[in-house]
Amino acid sequence: MHEKFTVGLIRVLTTDDPDLLNAHGRFIESRFPSLHVENLCIPDHPQGIHSPELARQAVPRILETARRFHAPDMLIVSCSDDPGLDELRAEFPHIPVTGGGEATAAVALRYGSRIGLLGITDYAPKAYLRLVPDRIVAVGRPEGVHTTRDLMTPQGRASTIAMALKLKEQGADVIALACTGMNTIGIAGELEDVIGLPVVDPVLAEGLFAYYEAVRR
C-alpha cells in the first residue's frame, strides 16, 4: 500500500536491466517527489518502438502489462508514439492515462509555436499530428540513429546535438524530444545550453501531467 499517488509506468523497451527499466520512473520521482512510480516493461520489444508496425504489435502487450499493476492511480505509456492509449482508456475508464507524445506536445505549445521534433523516426508521432499538426516546422532523426538504443552511444549523443542545431536553423523556436530514450540519455539540458531554445523532455512532461492528476481535485 502506498499513500502517495501511484503511477504505473509502462516501458516499451524490453529489458532485464533494472537500472534501465526504472530509469524513467526514477527521473519522475526525482522531479516530483510526491509521486510514486512502479515500472514494468512490455515483452518482446528489445529495440523499443521505432515504426508504425512495432507500435501496432506493442498494443496488446501494453494492455497485458497494464493489468499487472496493483491498483495504480494513473497509467503512463512512456513512449513518444503513445501506443495503446485509446485501448487503455477503454479498458481503464476510471483512471487517467497519458503518454510521452501528447504530454510533450501540450507542454511544447506553452514554449513556442514552431515546434521542431527531434526523435528516432522520419515521421512525426501521431500525438503531434493530432494535437499540433500546423505547429510542426521540422522533423529530425539524428544521423545513424534508428532505435532508442542507438541514442546510448557517444556517436548517438553527438548526432542528436547536431540535429537539434539543424532544427533550429530550420526555424524551430522550441524542440520537442520525440523519443523517450532522449530522457534516458539525459540530453535535454545540454541541448538547451548548446542551441539556446527551450527543449521539452518527454518523461518530464509525463511526470508533469501525473502531478497534475495528483493535485487537480
Add this chain to the structure above:
Amino acid sequence: MHEKFTVGLIRVLTTDDPDLLNAHGRFIESRFPSLHVENLCIPDHPQGIHSPELARQAVPRILETARRFHAPDMLIVSCSDDPGLDELRAEFPHIPVTGGGEATAAVALRYGSRIGLLGITDYAPKAYLRLVPDRIVAVGRPEGVHTTRDLMTPQGRASTIAMALKLKEQGADVIALACTGMNTIGIAGELEDVIGLPVVDPVLAEGLFAYYEAVRR
C-alpha cells in the same frame, strides 16, 4: 530570502482585500508546496480585465507591478487574457514568464481536441487564438456575467454551471476556464462533477508551469 522557487504573481484585479489579493497564490502553494508565491495587484482595475481596451491599458501597470518583486524566479500574469506577456519577456529576458491563457490552452490540449472556452467575454482570449485556433468549438460567457466580480455571486455561479452544460452540448470534450476568476470561486471540480468532462482551471495550469520551471533543470 527564500530557498524555494519564488513566483511573482500579478493580479489584474485591483483590491485592498488581502484574502482576494492572495487567493491565486495561496491556491498554487496548496497544490505545489515546493513553490513560494508573492502576490501583487495592478492599480486602477477594480473590475479586472474584460475587454481588449482594459487589457491594453493594463500593460504598463503590469510592467510597473512586476518591477516591485524582489528577484523572483518567475513571473505569472494571473489573467486568461495574458496581458503584457510579450512586454515582460522583453524586460525580463532571463526569467520565465507565463499567463493564465497560454498555460490553460496547453494543458487543455492534453485532455481534448474540442475545447469549450468558459470565460467572461464573448471572444476567445488571444492565447487560444495563437495556440489552439482550430481546436475551439465554442466560447461561452455565463448569462449576466460581464466582469470577474459578477462570478462571485450565487447567480454568477449558477449561470457558469449552465453555460458549461451548454458548451458540452455544443460538442466540447474539454472545458478551459478562460477567466482566472473561475479559480477564485473554486468551481472547476463542481463543473467536472456536473458535466462529466475535464475542466482545466487556469490558476492550476499557471502553477503547473511554474512547477515545471522549478524542476526542469
